[in-house]
Amino acid sequence: DAKTTQPTSMDCAEGRAANLPCNHSTISGNEYVYWYRQIHSQGPQYIIHGLKNNETNEMASLIITEDRKSSTLILPHATLRDTAVYYCIVRLFYNTDKLIFGTGTRLQVFP
């Protein structure tokens, strides 16, 4: 089972920041937080990951709380093409590697 909980859906106006929350209260010390997204009918796409520090790349920023029990994915300037299902995944990066997807958050960006 997925170790994360996310809101089912969110809306965001185009050009505004989209903040997608994720709870992972049972995360252990050596587990990373990963974010993937799935645009309609396409394969999941990696966005970003982090352990305990905030991370930023060309796609998004990841803010992880100090106790690591929750995190927020930030899309700074959402576009219509960011409309997708966003998955927050807790991953143990060594040993057998498998991504356990939850239900994700369906983000709808509107004009």
Next chain:
Amino acid sequence: DTAVSQTPKYLVTQMGNDKSIKCEQNLGHDTMYWYKQDSKKFLKIMFSYNNKELIINETVPNRFSPKSPDKAHLNLHINSLELGDSAVYFCASSQDLGGSPTDTQYFGPGTRLTVL
């Protein structure tokens, strides 16, 4: 160039038939995966292969048999198709067995299987 490709994109077949889905990656990765996304959009791992060796088999029925002829290919053969096999099947690859946090998985475009 497409990193992870799958064929066919759509597959419609009758119950009881046998069918195969092919996957190829040109990323030079050692590990490949099959995931299934059902009608409720749950995405779940089925198999993983590392260097042509089966690593993960997530209690998938024996009717499903993955085959990895080489590191760049992982095919999925399904015998005696059932209605419940209708789903989108995604292939993915990663450099290794998650040996590094930066070892992310790259997914193919999916194969939509419909069993009538």
